[in-house]
Amino acid sequence: MPHITNAMICTCTNCISNGALDIKDALESEIKRRGLADDVLIVPTGASGLCVKGPILVVQPEGIFYQQLKTKDIPNLVEEHFLKGRPVKKLMYVPPGEESPIPELRSIPFFKGQRLIALRNRGMIDPDSIDEYIARDGYKALAKVLASMTQEEVIKEISDSGLRGRGGAGFPTGRKWESRRKDPRTPRYIVCNADEGDPGAFMDRSIIEADPHSVLEGMTIGAYAVGASGGYVYLRIEYPLAVKRMQLAIEQAREYGLLGKDILGSGLDFDVQIFKGAGAFVCGETTSLVASIEGRIPEPRQRPPRTTLWGKPVVINNVETWANVPAIINWGAKWFSQIGTETSKGTKVFSLAGNINNAGLVEVPMGITLREIVHSIGGGIPKGKKFKAVQTGGPSGGFIPASLLDLRVDYEQLDKAGSMMGSGGMIVMDENTCMVEMARYFVAFTNDESCGKCTSCREGSYALLEILNRICKGEGKEGDVELLEELGEAIRDASLCGLGQSLPNPVLSSIRHFRDEYEAHIKEKRCPAGACRALITFAIDDEKCTGCTRCAKNCPQEAISGEAKEVHVIDQDKCIKCGICLDACKFDAVIVT
C-alpha cells in the first residue's frame, strides 16, 4: 500500500549541523509508536533552499513547511499533524510580522520540478561581476583542470558524463573534442554557437545574460582539452544585452588573466572574441557559421567529416553545452551521469512560450514528461482552455499532440515522436490554434530564411508554402495532403544542410498527428480551431447577448449594430474577422463558426 503522506526531512550539511538527524530519528520512532508507519514515509532530501531555518521538514502533498524543529516538538507534531490532521501553526515557517506564511519557493510547481546546472547562477549573481561568479565556485573547474588533469583526463570526464550537444543534434561532446584533439593541424579553435534563431527560443540568450562566465570557463576548459589557442562566441546582434554582458565578461576575464597568455600561470594561452552574427537563421548551421566567421557568404557546404575553420580543427558547441562543462568538472562525470535517462544525461534548458500560464525559462532533468513541463511547471493553458500540442525543435522540429504528453523528454523519444530536441524552444498551443496555420507559419519562416543554395530547399519551401496558403484560404484540393507529404520527403532527401532537411518536419508531423484538420480545411472548407480567417464567420448568439454595446464600441470596422440592451448583429460584409468582439464580449455571446 502506498504511503499517504511524505515527510521530507532536509539532510543537507547545514540542517545536519542543526540536528536534522536527531529529528529524523525522533520522527521515525514517534511515527512507529503511533502506528503510522504504513501511512507516513520519511524521506531524507537535499538542501531545501531555506536551510538557515533548519532543521526543516516539509510534509507532502500538502506542502506544509516546518522549520527550526527541536526533538521535543516531535511528539506533539506527530500527534497533531499526522494523527489528527491539524498542521501545527507555531512550527510553520512564518516570516517576521506576518500572520500567514508565504509559500516556500520549492513547493511552487514552477520551481519544484526544476534542477539548475547550466543555469546554476541564474538570478543569484550580478552577471557583470566576475568576482560574484568566482564566489560561486567560478573558475574552480578551470583551476582544477589546469593543475591536476591531463587533456585525456578532461576529455574522458566529459565523455563519461554522457554530455551531448545541447544545440539540438545531440552529438556526444567528449567524442567531438577527442577527434579535434587528435587532428595534427594547428592552431585549433573553440567556438560557442550562440546564433539562436528559432521562433520562441531564448535559452542561449538567457544563459549569457545571466552567467556569461560559465560559458567562458567551459570554453577555456575545452581549449585546454583540445589544445586550442583561439575562440569565438558567435552571438547574434539581435541580442544587445547578451553581447554587452559577454563583452564585459571577456574583458574581466582578460584582466584576471583567465583569458590571454599563461592562464592561471599554467602556460595555457587562449583568448576569445565575440563574432557578431547579422541574424541569418542559416548561420546557426555549423558550416555556414564557419563560413560567416571566415568572411564568406554563409551558405552551407557539404559536411566534411570534421568541420574546419580556416582549414584548421575547430570545436563548435552550443552555449548550454559550454555552460555545463565547469559543473561536470567540479562535481564529476558520475554525478552528472546519474541525472537523466539511459541515453540522455543531465538536464535540458527549455524556453516555455505560447499558450502557457508560466511563460519562462526552465531547466529540468532529462526524462521528465512533457505533461510535467506543460501542466505542472508551465502551469497549464490560460483561460482554462484545452491543450492541443506542443512544438519542440523550432522550424526543424514538429508538433507533439496531447496523446503523447506522457513522453519522456530525451533525444531519442522526441525523435521517435516525429519531432526533435532541438535547442530547447517549446511552444505550447491551445485548442484554438490551427495546426495547418502553424505549419504554414513555420514554412513561411524557413522559406524566408533559406539561403537559396539548394533548389529543393529554396523552391521546395516555396511550393509547400503555396499549398498551405491555399488550404488556409479554403482553396485546398483533393490530393494536397499527399502532395505535401511527397514534396516534404523530397526536400528532406535532396537538401544539403540541416535547415533544408528538417524544414518539412512541421508539415509532416502536423499531417501525421492532425490529418483530420487538413481534411476539414480541404473537404469541408472549415477550420476546426476557428483560426483561419477565410474559413470562419463571427456571429452573435441572441440568447446570450445582453446588449451591453461593448462589441459595437470596440469593432474597428463599425460592423456591429444594435441598440443598448438589445441583441446586436454583425454585418458580414463589413466584418474583417479580427476577433476583437470575441475578446471584448463578457458574456461569451460571440460565436465563431
Place this chain on the structure above:
Amino acid sequence: MPKIRPEDLDRIGEKIKRTMLLREGACRVKIIVHMGTCGIAAGARDVMKALTQEMEKADVKDVLLTISSCAGLCSREPMVTIEVKDQPAVKYVDLNAEKAGKIFSDHVLGGRIVSEYALAAGSERTL
C-alpha cells in the same frame, strides 16, 4: 588588476561572500533587481530607478542594491529578490515603481514581508 593565481580564487570568493552574502560585514539587506531582457522589457528599469531613489531618500548604509538576470519566470517580471540577513530570500513578482517603493519601506526598512506581492521564499535547486 594583476593577473590572478589559482589560490587567489578562494580569496576573491571569500571577499565577496563577506560583502554580498550577508554572513558578516556591514550589509543587512541585499536587494536584487532581475534585469534580463524579459525583466527590462516588462519595466525593471522603472523598478530599479524607484529603488535607487528610495535608497537615497532613506540614506541607509546597510542595504545593498544590485542586479541579476532572469529568474526564470519571465511572465511575472519585473521581479525583485530581497535577502535579509539570516532569513530565506523572498521573491516578489509583477512589480512596478509603486510596489517597489512599498516593498522598500515595509520589507527592507521595516522587516515585514509584503505578502500580497510576494511569490515565495527560498531558493531554487541547483546542481
